[in-house]
Amino acid sequence: MKQSFLFLFSLLLILSSGRLLAASCCVSNTSVSNLMILPSSWQETVTLSQSRVIGDVDANGKSVFRRANNRDVINLAKLDLAYGWNPRYQTGISVKYQNRSRDFNGDNSNSSGWNDLGLSHAYKILPLERIWVFNTLNIPTAKSQYDARSNFSVDARGTGTYQSSVGIFGIKNFKEWDFLYSSEVHRSFARTFETQNQKTEVGSFWGTSATGGVGYIPWRSKARYGFNLTPRYEGAKSVIANGSKANGKGSLVWDSSLNFSYTLTAAHALGVNYTDQTLIGPVRNSLVSRAVSFQFQTKWD
Numbered sequence: 001m002k003q004s005f006l007f008l009f010s011l012l013l014i015l016s017s018g019r020l021l022a023a024s025c026c027v028s029n030t031s032v033s034n035l036m037i038l039p040s041s042w043q044e045t046v047t048l049s050q051s052r053v054i055g056d057v058d059a060n061g062k063s064v065f066r067r068a069n070n071r072d073v074i075n076l077a078k079l080d081l082a083y084g085w086n087p088r089y090q091t092g093i094s095v096k097y098q099n100r101s102r103d104f105n106g107d108n109s110n111s112s113g114w115n116d117l118g119l120s121h122a123y124k125i126l127p128l129e130r131i132w133v134f135n136t137l138n139i140p141t142a143k144s145q146y147d148a149r150s151n152f153s154v155d156a157r158g159t160g161t162y163q164s165s166v167g168i169f170g171i172k173n174f175k176e177w178d179f180l181y182s183s184e185v186h187r188s189f190a191r192t193f194e195t196q197n198q199k200t201e202v203g204s205f206w207g208t209s210a211t212g213g214v215g216y217i218p219w220r221s222k223a224r225y226g227f228n229l230t231p232r233y234e235g236a237k238s239v240i241a242n243g244s245k246a247n248g249k250g251s252l253v254w255d256s257s258l259n260f261s262y263t264l265t266a267a268h269a270l271g272v273n274y275t276d277q278t279l280i281g282p283v284r285n286s287l288v289s290r291a292v293s294f295q296f297q298t299k300w301d
Contacts, residue, residue, distance in 0.1 A: 030271025049293030
């Protein structure tokens with residue numbers, strides 16, 4: 001009788017511990033929109049965002065904040081679709097539609113259109129650990145700064161070059177907290193543009209980024225409150241325009257992000273994310289902006 005009681009007590013303890021550990025792992029994290037971190041066959045994430053350029057930082061780190069007569073706003077609608085071929089391997093596609101408006105000293109310009117196409121795939125390294133290695137590919141289907149024609153280059157919606165990245169993403173869950181980390185390195189490949197009798201050659205270059213984040217899920221809550229910090233570095237690139245070569249310098253910027261996710265049902269979640277590039281530095285040779293985005297995520301088998 002005593003042994004049966006001990007067995008029953010041990011079983012209840014194990015089950016209750018499982019519920020404790022499951023608290024954070026079963027709440028959606030919509031800030032990771034292009035990766036399925038919960039078991040599913042399909043995942044669709046719709047994101048609506050607006051970003052506004054706040055200032056400019058030169059290669060020496062000197063910043064100048066923009067005034068009201070210098071306005072640069074991007075509205076973006078993005079669809080991420082992922083498919084899990086098995087519990088450990090998934091692929092994804094990302095499409096974006098963008099509107100950009102630019103006002104400077106009374107002159108204004110506006111343009112809308114499709115952005116570049118993104119492809120990705122990820123593999124879960126260990127069955128019982130939430131760690132993935134991933135690879136992405138950016139396909140330059142949109143105009144870029146090298147072949148833009150509109151005033152203020154507002155029709156430059158893409159990178160202009162093919163870009164491939166490889167990286168790792170992981171998340172560790174505890175009773176009411178989770179910690180996530182990610183690191184990637186990418187390569188942008190050389191490309192030549194010919195527009196209006198002008199030939200522009202863009203050299204290849206490297207870049208990298210890393211992310212650290214923490215999330216809090218109150219006991220028995222369907223909500224997650226998170227903070228992420230992401231430094232991004234783009235290497236120097238060279239541009240040859242009509243035989244004249246210009247060597248650029250590398251850029252560095254830091255994304256500080258607050259995010260909130262709410263799991264409506266096992267298949268639906270909502271999220272909001274605020275990103276500010278003016279809070280943490282150093283920043284070099286880059287624009288700095290602030291952005292707000294809203295996500296709606298759906299999963300199905």
